[in-house]
Amino acid sequence: MKKIIITGGAGFIGSHVVRLFVNKYPDYTIINLDALTYAGNLENLKDIETSPNYCFEKINILDAEALKAVFVKHNVTDVIHLAAESHVDRSIIAPLDFVYTNVIGTVNLLNVAKEFWKKSLDQHLFYHVSTDEVYGALGADGLFTETTPYHPNSPYSASKASSDHFVRAYAETYHLQTVISNCSNNYGPFHFPEKLIPLFINNIINNKPLPVYGDGLYTRDWLFVKDHATAIDMVFHKGKINDTYNIGGFNEWKNIDLVKILCSQMDVKLGREKGTSKKLITYIKDRPGHDRRYAIDATKINAELGWKPSVTFEEGLQLTIDWFFDNTDWLNNVTSGNYQHYYDSMYSNK
Ligand code: NAD
Numbered sequence: 001m002k003k004i005i006i007t008g009g010a011g012f013i014g015s016h017v018v019r020l021f022v023n024k025y026p027d028y029t030i031i032n033l034d035a036l037t038y039a040g041n042l043e044n045l046k047d048i049e050t051s052p053n054y055c056f057e058k059i060n061i062l063d064a065e066a067l068k069a070v071f072v073k074h075n076v077t078d079v080i081h082l083a084a085e086s087h088v089d090r091s092i093i094a095p096l097d098f099v100y101t102n103v104i105g106t107v108n109l110l111n112v113a114k115e116f117w118k119k120s121l122d123q124h125l126f127y128h129v130s131t132d133e134v135y136g137a138l139g140a141d142g143l144f145t146e147t148t149p150y151h152p153n154s155p156y157s158a159s160k161a162s163s164d165h166f167v168r169a170y171a172e173t174y175h176l177q178t179v180i181s182n183c184s185n186n187y188g189p190f191h192f193p194e195k196l197i198p199l200f201i202n203n204i205i206n207n208k209p210l211p212v213y214g215d216g217l218y219t220r221d222w223l224f225v226k227d228h229a230t231a232i233d234m235v236f237h238k239g240k241i242n243d244t245y246n247i248g249g250f251n252e253w254k255n256i257d258l259v260k261i262l263c264s265q266m267d268v269k270l271g272r273e274k275g276t277s278k279k280l281i282t283y284i285k286d287r288p289g290h291d292r293r294y295a296i297d298a299t300k301i302n303a304e305l306g307w308k309p310s311v312t313f314e315e316g317l318q319l320t321i322d323w324f325f326d327n328t329d330w331l332n333n334v335t336s337g338n339y340q341h342y343y344d345s346m347y348s349n350k
């Protein structure tokens, strides 16, 4: 009977992973461990928050004593670690926040897991969820494979690369059983509207400019978030110990082409005249150190674990747009900051 801590479970991807595990594995106990930073939102989990195999622990991964206590309290068997500062633009403004959470927080968690499991290390797994950004930028050709050398360019990717190295080091040095996955750009329901797709959906709805960085010819490889969650499920259960898996949908888009498709689908959804939303596109100053192109070679996870994405990009984007229109309260709560009161109303008397 597994008792799994999922860190960052109140965030965008973490909430999908928590939901999948809670619903699919009723025999497991799923402990959502999250500090509820600006990016953590328990409203993302309203549908499963009363499930008997789910609980929430409001803990910062920088707090080693609180981590130890929670391992003891739940007799934790495994960790799936997603908690992180995740936005590149914020890392350029405040790099130390990324060092604290992504590097020191990860090492704290590794230490506590290693100590708690020291008599039975071969029975436990520390799964570290990482990003393709650790590999740096590609030129016009080529794909990131699991053996591409690390070459992080932003404070965010440097902090994630560092955390990946610590996970590997704990496997080598202390024989902690680990696995790492490096995924491309996610999109979908519950995406925080500071990232490209949800920000632009919100701006189009509100007739606000769409700020495209630089020449708009930067390329990202987009994956529907629920497909990332199913990949995490497979890597957790079937991945080789101390190995690493790249996750991506072979789905590259130049930013400007993606934005134009989004504008067209939004015009239809809003009943606006064709071409209306495109007029909102505004080219602005580039992001410093902006990586030109990311693209994942997901051959290994497909060949070894049989994983592949379940939706095309057009389908995923339509599902995402529909979700944001069906969940205007969620979007309004996030953009107004009201979601930050949800924890108090839910947990104040517990
Ligand atoms: P997010 O910013 O939406 O969520 C992060 C979560 O971590 C939030 O709930 C936040 O409250 C929590 N958190 C932050 N600092 C914490 C701390 N010190 N202690 C405890 N909890 C803390 O992030 P996301 O986009 O869901 O990404 C999740 C993970 O996946 C990250 O590790 C990220 O690097 C990785 N990743 C993200 C993407 C993507 O496209 N978003 C792609 C590949 C990998």
Ligand code: DAU
Binding pocket: 086, 087, 088, 089, 130, 131, 132, 133, 183, 184, 185, 186, 194, 195, 196, 197, 199, 211, 212, 213, 214, 218, 219, 220, 255, 287, 294
């Ligand atoms: O590749 C995986 C990574 O994808 C994750 O590790 C990160 O956590 C996640 O935030 C994401 O990073 P990006 O920097 O690629 O995502 P973002 O949505 O911020 O930007 C996507 C592209 O769009 C990028 O080229 C920058 C550009 N952009 C972004 C914003 C917010 C704009 O042109 N305008 C914008 O306003």
